[in-house]
Amino acid sequence: MEITFRHDVDAVLSEGRQQHKPILLDFSAAPM
Amino acid sequence: MWPDPRVVKFVGDNFLPARVHVKDDAALFQKYGDMYSAQWTPTVLELDSDGVERHRIEGFLPNDDFLAQLMLGRAQMSFAAGEWDDAERRFREIVDKLPDTDAAPEALYWAGVAPYKKTHDPSSLKKTATAFKDRYKESSWAKKASIWA
Numbered sequence: 649m650e651i652t653f654r655h656d657v658d659a660v661l662s663e664g665r666q667q668h669k670p671i672l673l674d675f676s677a678a679p680m
Numbered sequence: 681m682w683p684d685p686r687v688v689k690f691v692g693d694n695f696l697p698a699r700v701h702v703k704d705d706a707a708l709f710q711k712y713g714d715m716y717s718a719q720w721t722p723t724v725l726e727l728d729s730d731g732v733e734r735h736r737i738e739g740f741l742p743n744d745d746f747l748a749q750l751m752l753g754r755a756q757m758s759f760a761a762g763e764w765d766d767a768e769r770r771f772r773e774i775v776d777k778l779p780d781t782d783a784a785p786e787a788l789y790w791a792g793v794a795p796y797k798k799t800h801d802p803s804s805l806k807k808t809a810t811a812f813k814d815r816y817k818e819s820s821w822a823k824k825a826s827i828w829a
Contacts, residue, residue, distance in 0.1 A: 674725075
């Protein structure tokens, strides 16, 4: 079980506004 | 920390998750790093639905502490929105489920403030100060609550 992170941050921010849902933004250096 | 099933569920239930990678998404990392003043990894930001930062987690944390910080940020969002009952419930959940984390004394403090903000009845503040006499005595939050005793 893993989190599916998206990389299109602008789209995620826009969806957050539309859905009234908070956003988790991870600044990472972990191997992908 | 991310594969922890409790973290996965909490994030899925509460957030739209996005990631920028320092190397693989270098341009995006720069853009959003500048926008949110994120200059280190790992940095996790909890943004409200308008994109306003409500909580920041910098550096690695063990699973329990990481989950507690995520929960704390989500509770702070409810607090900032004036959703006092929801905020109190979320703060108390941290104290109940993850009592040994660094976030717990902070959560106990704000769990007392939320009902006060709703009712302006100071009894919840007094009760919180009393609670700090039994637990988290050495925390900075116990000092902050001591004025309510």
